[in-house]
Amino acid sequence: MKVCKKCGAPQSDKRLVCIDCGEKLPDRLSVKEERAHRRDLEADMNDAANPFRLSSSDKVAGVASIIGIIASVVTMIVSQSPYAIYGFMSIIMFAFSAVMALAPGVLWNLKIYTLGFKFNGEPEPTEWYTIGRIIAVWAMIAAGIYLLFMVMTQTHA
Numbered sequence: 001m002k003v004c005k006k007c008g009a010p011q012s013d014k015r016l017v018c019i020d021c022g023e024k025l026p027d028r029l030s031v032k033e034e035r036a037h038r039r040d041l042e043a044d045m046n047d048a049a050n051p052f053r054l055s056s057s058d059k060v061a062g063v064a065s066i067i068g069i070i071a072s073v074v075t076m077i078v079s080q081s082p083y084a085i086y087g088f089m090s091i092i093m094f095a096f097s098a099v100m101a102l103a104p105g106v107l108w109n110l111k112i113y114t115l116g117f118k119f120n121g122e123p124e125p126t127e128w129y130t131i132g133r134i135i136a137v138w139a140m141i142a143a144g145i146y147l148l149f150m151v152m153t154q155t156h157a
Contacts, residue, residue, distance in 0.1 A: 001034045002026060010037065052105040061137045065098035068144045075151050083154040086147045093144035101137045104130075 002011045002025045004018035012019060013028050054062075069091055076087035100107055102151060108125055 001027050001037065003029060003037060010041070017071070032089050052108070054102065057134065058101045058104070059138075059139060061134075062102035064141055065094045065101060065137075065144070068094035068141065068148065069098070072144070072148050075148060079151060081151050081154050083151055086150040086154070090144045090147035090151065093140045093147060097137045097140035097144065100133060100140070104133060107133065146153070 002013060002015060003009070004021060004023055006023040007018060007021040008037070009018055009020040011025055015025055027104055042123055049150060071092040072087050072094060075081075076084055108129075112123065
């Protein structure tokens with residue numbers, strides 16, 4: 001492994017220049033340095049200040065969303081309700097909440113991609129963004145539960 005001295009990005013041994021910043025790469029790290037670097041990267045990923053670290057709330061929301069998807073599909077098959085659109089909408093709500101809860105970096109990267117031309121450098125999500133994401137996840141789960149309830153309570157007319 002090589003590590004760029006300018007931006008700190010880990011690179012393949014085969015690279016001559018950094019894929020992130022274009023800087024010429026130094027020699028390969030020693031085995032000991034590479035282990036220490038990987039340990040530091042893992043520690044950074046588990047750091048509580050990392051906005052993309054999965055909290056226990058995210059894990060619970062993700063599991064609830066997956067259970068909601070399964071419940072929606074089973075309910076639609078079993079009930080054969082004429083209000084199947086509510087079931088499809090609940091599946092969509094649960095799917096979005098699962099992605100937002102279990103892969104928060106995906107949503108952030110999509111946002112950066114769509115607004116990337118406005119930023120110089122690598123923007124970090126704010127605390128408000130993180131709070132808003134958590135609120136949105138639980139709001140979508142609540143909406144999915146409501147829509148699932150609508151499918152289960154509606155009878156044939």
